[in-house]
Amino acid sequence: MRNVEGIDEYMLQNGMKVLFYPDPSQPKTLVNVTYRVGSRHEYYGETGMAHLLEHMLFKGSTNYKSIDKEFKKRGMGKNASTWLDRTNYFETFDANEDSLEWAIGMEADRMVNATFTEEDLKSEMTVVRNEMERNETNSFRMLMARMSSTAFIWHNYGNSTIGARSDVENFPFQRLREFYKKHYRPDNAVVTIAGRFDKEKTKALVEKHFGAIAKPEKPIEPLYTVEPTQDGERTINIRRVGNLPIVGLSYHTPSALHAEAGALQILTEILGDATRGRLQKSLVEKGIATSASNFTFDLKDSSQFLLFVEGNKDSDIAVMEDELINIVENLKDNPITQQEVDLAKAKMARQIEQALRSVTGVGMALSEYISLGDYRQAFYSRDVVARTTLEQVQAAEKYLIRSNRTVGRFIPTEKPVRAEIPAAPDLTELLKDFKGNAVATAGEVYDNTVANIKNRLIKSQWAEGTKINVYPKVLRGEQIIIKMHFPSGTAENLAYKGSAIGYVGALLKKGNAKYSKEEIVSKLDQLKSSINIATSAGSTDVAISTDKSNLDATIALFGEIMAAPTFPGNELEVMKRSSIARIESERNDPSKVAGNSFKEALANYPKGHPKAYMTLDERIAATKAITSSELESLYRSHTNIVNGHIAIVGDVDSDKISAQLHKQLSGFVNDTEYEYMTSSMKQTTGLTISTETPDKANAQLYIINPITMNVNHEDYLALKMATTIFGGDSFSSRIGARIRVKEGYSYTVGAGMQVNSLDTQGMYYAAAISAPENMDNVVAAYKEEAAKVVADGFTAEELDQAVKGFISSRNHAWASDEYIAGVLQRASKLDEDLGRYDQQIEDVQKLTLEDVNAAFNKYIGSLDINAFKAGDFAKLKK
Structure with a gap:
């Protein structure tokens, strides 16, 4: 076992690494499984496969068939994400041994026993397609994706994680199963458990569930593609409907493991800081651009140094581009100062120290460093930044040159200057003597009841x-x-x-x-x-x-x-x-x-x-x-x-x-009158308003109806449970199971209400995104599901899960001390006794199906909905 800054590291016999990061002062637990597989591991014709597989693992496994229902019943926060070098799956929940064992057992089972079928794949296709369309609606995301695909000619870092539509829609199902079997294995994964848990009991659970998985006989295949040195500036133009011009620059930089990575991170702050940065001073404050940013994709093989500026509708895009290039590629004549380096390092140190206060947050962030090869890199890179000198930061200018730039134009050059990207170092040698800093001061074990x-x-x-x-x-x-x-x-x-x-x-x-x-x-x-x-x-x-x-x-x-x-x-x-x-x-x-x-x-x-x-x-x-x-x-x-x-x-x-x-x-006292401004909405029903947004692949739906309701209303808890069952989750709610899971019309769908303690009027809402051609189907499906509830009501199991989820979510929220500060502030403003929160838990447990069904019928089922839609519907008519 090895311990670095409070993190215990174990290795199972099958090659799986286990990280424990305990913090008994926080009554919540994180289970985060990181696989070293992302879009860079996809072969020709497989783009988007890693991301689509992420979706498939929520379809259940041999011994854990309905995990979406279990997530809801246990009140777990859950999700997954896919990136270039890794995929991770995580659950957060109020600390208890039963949920911890379930999460560990479920993650171990779906590592090798996921049961997704070809029919599951087909049903999920429209959801993933809708996610693609959402990205295509965002000008910034589109431009960044095109820049990456232009900057990288051979390496898979140039491929968008969401994948090419033709690949996602056409690759054979068996190839997805093969991809799963190839990459989802214990020796390619790291499980991180953070927060409150018993280390010895948890270690036994990990050994029981994950340790039982055999290590594959065939070793993991190494990747070998290396992006060649860029030999000239490259340009990408996107011409689509929109309002604001954006200019972006991309430069190849060394691996996040390289010694110069710290200097480049500091340079990113010097150029891109929203208050003191050179881009802010020279472009935004002078009116050349309306916003500017600089960030890096710190990756395993080589990284990207990215800069973006956005203008207003009257901005001269050529001027924006020329001024941005002049700032970035002219550091020799406008050298970095020691003060700039010190300020950037102080900001980064502050951000890191604040981040380390959240053990579960660190547990999540470790996925990015695991993808680089070793979680200790999180702390090692912090120390690299701390000891980086002004000279090292200035030397990083060698990567910010014309021939290494994406967004230029091709110009024949007699003696081209090129930026050679050094290889990533050997992590074993790099980290062999690394010990890390002292563990942060622990909080006291005192639950927020x-x-x-x-x-x-x-x-x-x-x-x-x-x-x-x-x-x-x-x-x-x-x-x-x-x-x-x-x-x-x-x-x-x-x-x-x-x-x-x-x-x-x-x-x-x-x-x-x-x-x-x-x-x-x-x-x-x-x-x-x-x-x-x-x-x-x-x-x-x-x-x-x-x-x-x-x-x-x-x-x-x-x-x-x-x-x-x-x-x-x-x-x-x-x-x-x-x-x-x-x-x-x-x-x-x-x-x-x-x-x-x-x-x-x-x-x-x-x-x-x-x-x-x-x-x-x-x-x-x-x-x-x-x-x-x-x-x-x-x-x-x-x-x-x-x-x-x-x-x-x-x-x-x-x-x-x-x-x-x-x-x-004490000096801020005056006689200005104060009176709370109450919410006021027209009691209108039956509206359907459709607005055109040309050339947008994604459409938006809002269903909005005013309701007479506040937190202290006698029907509040019953209606809260009704909206939770009907639309509280994109997967397991009534409209989620129908519109996303069964029909695959929408990536994001849900319903709820907005009410408070001061207003007598609140708002019921539902929302969904979809392709424009599916919008009418979404509305029809919503109405059908509402009619089913009116006719047949909810089930006892649905109410039981909603009540348990409500209580678990309350416990999870109260584990946050920042949230408690907000609770105390609101209680003071409303002159309420904190005991109302315990009373609310008692009251929600007394609700009957009749209460919840009646609330749904009165406030939702009886409504003639107001539907507000926006999308490129005219294109369909053509």
């Missing part, structure tokens, strides 16, 4: 009115979580301010009288903390995440941010340009178009109301009209602690932290 929280909860109130709720608890990494909610304003005093008010919070960290925006971000990186401030029509909300050692300095910095904002005009203009570009992008996005159509039809607010529907043109005009002086006025008049609520979770002194926060916020 109502009784436990009440036992510790300390309440107080400031003279101005704000209520303080402190829940002392030692969290992992000594984390401290603070959430603040300050209600303010009315529909009258915020009339015609709905667009502007959101900019107030967004601009607070963009520079003030004391600090520039770069200095604010750098200070937060140094403090390994985050401060998020959001303003909306009716409230100011603040979220702070820090640790015990940096708490005092972080609160002081928060006070400095709040004390002297200047709402810089140049930053406001940058944000306005980006907002307008996002609004413009809604004109042809089926999901946005359908969403806007239901808001226009059903919103019941008078003109000027902060929540009133506005057309895209009205939103653009309102955005253009926003000024810094207007934001300054709104900040002064609507930042008010008179009606505030603060929740704090962490190892803190309640009196001290209350005094610290009061010192920073």
Whole structure:
């Protein structure tokens, strides 16, 4: 056994690696199985096979036939993902030995005994095709996929994981079974178990289930294709209906295992940071582009260094391209500075430290490093970044050259300069002496139950009115979580301010009288903390995440941010340009178009109301009209602690932290009137509104009906169970089993309701995506399933699973201390006793089938639905 930074590593006799990452302070468990197989392992004619096989493994196995029902019954969060170098399957659940053994047994069984049939494949085809169409609707995803296929001539990294439509639709079923047998084997897999579990018992379970699988006699076949050195710039153009121009650049870079990978990661931050990055400064803030990003695909054989800029509808795409290339390929004349390197490293260190606070999150992230060859690379690469020098970062410019660029044009060159990509090192030699850092401070084992929280909860109130709720608890990494909610304003005093008010919070960290925006971000990186401030029509909300050692300095910095904002005009203009570009992008996005159509039809607010529907043109005009002086006025008049609520979770002194926060916020008192703005929707039924979105492969459906309902209504829990059974899961719900699983019309389908404790009116909704030609079938299938429930009702088994899922989901959510901070804040705002949560569990267990069926019939089955559709339906008529 080997232990690195709290992770125990075992090897079974059959060659399967096992990683245990225990954290008893969190009452949840993750089981994550990573297979070293992705789209790079597909042969000619097999593109998309790894991803399609991922879908097939949810069809069950020899000894675990209906895993979708078991997932729901046990309240498990579950999913899978496929990428270039790996595929992983995972389950998260509230910690218990029964679910843990079931998950381990199920994953071991479907490793070798998956029972998917040719009929299963056929039924899933339309779902996968719909997923393809969803990607084809997204301009950015399409461009990135085409760039990769152009950058790589021979290596499978150039193939989209979703695959070619012709391959996915035509490869023989037997080839899929052969692919499964070839790659799904214990010596090609790593199982990671993280969170709360008994190590010895779990080790025995892993040995019992996974250890019983024989190691195949035939060894794993190595891959041998190497992408040749690129010998000239390449170009790809996509011409399709859309609104916003995008320019992207791609450069080949070494494997993520190479010594230079750390320098390239730092360079990515220097160029692409959303606040301090060179792209932001030179392109976005100067109005050449509306947004810019830089990221890397850190892969096993060789990597990609990617940059993208997006403009508005009037941008000159040639200027965008020329300026982007000039920034990226001119580092010799504009060298990297030591300050840039230090700031980037501080940010990356902060992100890593915050990520390490979540054991289950780390357990998931390890899949990416397992795909590289060894999970320890996660920590080794962190250390490589930490010791990377300015000279090493500057040297990375050798890869950012014309002949290594995708998006250029072919130009004959007498003496071409080429970027030779070095081979990946031997991991055994690279990591032989690696020990890792000290294990992060563990949190205390103290579950978030109502009784436990009440036992510790300390309440107080400031003279101005704000209520303080402190829940002392030692969290992992000594984390401290603070959430603040300050209600303010009315529909009258915020009339015609709905667009502007959101900019107030967004601009607070963009520079003030004391600090520039770069200095604010750098200070937060140094403090390994985050401060998020959001303003909306009716409230100011603040979220702070820090640790015990940096708490005092972080609160002081928060006070400095709040004390002297200047709402810089140049930053406001940058944000306005980006907002307008996002609004413009809604004109042809089926999901946005359908969403806007239901808001226009059903919103019941008078003109000027902060929540009133506005057309895209009205939103653009309102955005253009926003000024810094207007934001300054709104900040002064609507930042008010008179009606505030603060929740704090962490190892803190309640009196001290209350005094610290009061010192920073005591000046924010005014007589601005506050009144909660209630939800208001027209009681309209029977609408069918269909909107054209030309040249979009995917169509969107929303079914929206207002209902008289809130969380405290006597029918709430019964209706909650009804919507869960009817549409709460894309696989096992009534409409999921019909529309996705049986018919294969939609990749994403579901239903639910939006209600709260303050409004008397809520909203029932259902949603689905599909190919335009299948949209009428989706609506018809939905109506048929609703009619079946009205006629025959739900079953006792469905209700039992829904109730168990509700309780399990509640337990799972309450395992998150950040979620608990939100619970405490809401309870304070609503003046509710936490005991209502336990009462709700008791009440949901008393529900009868008659209660649930009656609720469905009253609020859903009796409705003449409002259907809002958007897609390229005109193309079908032609």
